[in-house]
Amino acid sequence: MEVILREKNAAEWVYRGEGAANLVLAYTGSSPAFIGKVMRIRKAPTNDAVSVRSPSALTAHERLLWKDVDELVSSSDHEIAGQLFVCHVMKPLLGSKYVDPGMLVLVSREFLESVQKDVICQRPPWRVDTAQVDTHCDSVLLMSDHSLFTHGNLGSSPCISVEIKPKCGFLPLSRFISKETAIKRRITRFEMHQALKLHQGEISLLSEYNPLDLFSGSKERIHKAIKDLFTTPQNNFRVFMNGSLIFGGLGGGAEDTNFCIAKAFEDELKSVIQADDGLCTENLLTLVAEALQKSGVLDRLLDVQKLDNDDIEGVIHAYYDITCQQCMVCRELSEEEVKRYTSLHSASFDESLRIVKDYLIAATAKDCSLIICFRPRKEGDSGSVCNNVYLESTEQTFDYKVYFIDLDLKHLSKMEEYYELDKKIVSCYREMIKMNQGRNKVANLQAS
Numbered sequence: 001m002e003v004i005l006r007e008k009n010a011a012e013w014v015y016r017g018e019g020a021a022n023l024v025l026a027y028t029g030s031s032p033a034f035i036g037k038v039m040r041i042r043k044a045p046t047n048d049a050v051s052v053r054s055p056s057a058l059t060a061h062e063r064l065l066w067k068d069v070d071e072l073v074s075s076s077d078h079e080i081a082g083q084l085f086v087c088h089v090m091k092p093l094l095g096s097k098y099v100d101p102g103m104l105v106l107v108s109r110e111f112l113e114s115v116q117k118d119v120i121c122q123r124p125p126w127r128v129d130t131a132q133v134d135t136h137c138d139s140v141l142l143m144s145d146h147s148l149f150t151h152g153n154l155g156s157s158p159c160i161s162v163e164i165k166p167k168c169g170f171l172p173l174s175r176f177i178s179k180e181t182a183i184k185r186r187i188t189r190f191e192m193h194q195a196l197k198l199h200q201g202e203i204s205l206l207s208e209y210n211p212l213d214l215f216s217g218s219k220e221r222i223h224k225a226i227k228d229l230f231t232t233p234q235n236n237f238r239v240f241m242n243g244s245l246i247f248g249g250l251g252g253g254a255e256d257t258n259f260c261i262a263k264a265f266e267d268e269l270k271s272v273i274q275a276d277d278g279l280c281t282e283n284l285l286t287l288v289a290e291a292l293q294k295s296g297v298l299d300r301l302l303d304v305q306k307l308d309n310d311d312i313e314g315v316i317h318a319y320y321d322i323t324c325q326q327c328m329v330c331r332e333l334s335e336e337e338v339k340r341y342t343s344l345h346s347a348s349f350d351e352s353l354r355i356v357k358d359y360l361i362a363a364t365a366k367d368c369s370l371i372i373c374f375r376p377r378k379e380g381d382s383g384s385v386c387n388n389v390y391l392e393s394t395e396q397t398f399d400y401k402v403y404f405i406d407l408d409l410k411h412l413s414k415m416e417e418y419y420e421l422d423k424k425i426v427s428c429y430r431e432m433i434k435m436n437q438g439r440n441k442v443a444n445l446q447a448s
Helices: 007-012 060-065 078-094 109-119 125-130 179-185 189-199 219-231 259-269 280-295 297-305 311-322 335-345 349-367 412-447
Strands: 013-018 022-027 037-045 103-107 131-133 139-144 160-164 237-241 244-247 369-376 387-391 396-405
Touching (some): 007 013, 007 109, 013 037, 013 109, 022 109, 060 311, 060 349, 060 412, 078 103, 078 139, 078 349, 125 131, 160 280, 179 189, 179 412, 189 412, 244 259, 280 369, 280 387, 280 396, 297 349, 311 335, 311 349, 311 412, 349 412
Antiparallel strands (some): 022 037, 037 131, 037 139, 160 369, 237 244, 369 396
């Protein structure tokens, strides 16, 4: 971390996008150290901009939680803790060839303030309202730009990258799920959350995407999942050409795909996909499905997601035990209902720690993204060491690489929020079903 980025360097970094916790910037300057790199800068809630920072990256209870990872426990900086979590926890679980922990680079406060001014006009207004650049950071995370295949020669070797947020790929079977929320065993979290997002005005159309299709292992179902993501990309599907966004939203949600958007995207693909007019998009979606199935990365991701064996309805009880608080959930339940959770409250302290730790690791896996980057292999180039996939319809071979990104450390302080959000998602979905049934009943009566 010898390099320090200062105010004069800010103009060389351009807005690439953002999630709930971080801004992402891409490098446009000429320094060899930064070409082909992206930077992740932590955000802070707008109403928390001047809060005092903790001297430790983890709370006392979190240090117990991660006691097996010495470097993480002793970290005094949030950025360092985040990188160490990726390096020592997520990388071994997901596979070292698919995870890039990045490196930390020191930054001045003036650099961060300048970046904030430069990108504010490009950020979605709702993102600006809720959070800004955390100008108290001492360092930022520098990573390879995985939307690019190589750092140079882009003109002679175009590459196209697809970023997907897969979401949770299984239905929970936990015995701790209550009768009131049993619908979780039949309907995916993604589908139920869509109802809440529609109700809150975050989206304009319910997505047909089903994560169970993506994780099914079936080429046809994977292809359907990719197609559904393309139709309603929201913040779950983006496409880059040579590192520049050509489809999807920069800072979160995107418009639903209409004729004009689809036509513009089709035209962009012609330089990479050698298909008849109108078939480039379909071929790209096929290419993505082929690469995902061939790589096996979704199986790896699903295994990590399934570390959540007890569901938040069970884990919340273990959380109260390790934080030595009265269980706020049991307090609201009848004597008979409390019995369901007796085994959790009588578990050993180490077992409670394991339950919560596994849940938080799984939460990271449910919220991460995948980037699949493709480069058409030139005729006669058979010496590439890259993985490749053959697109039969265009008779093209593509080198490809896959990386997991956005593997953020989830904090213990969010547990009660996760529990309340889960209740809200189920409640809103059940309400939507009830309203739809009511409308159908009225329509049937009118028709008769």
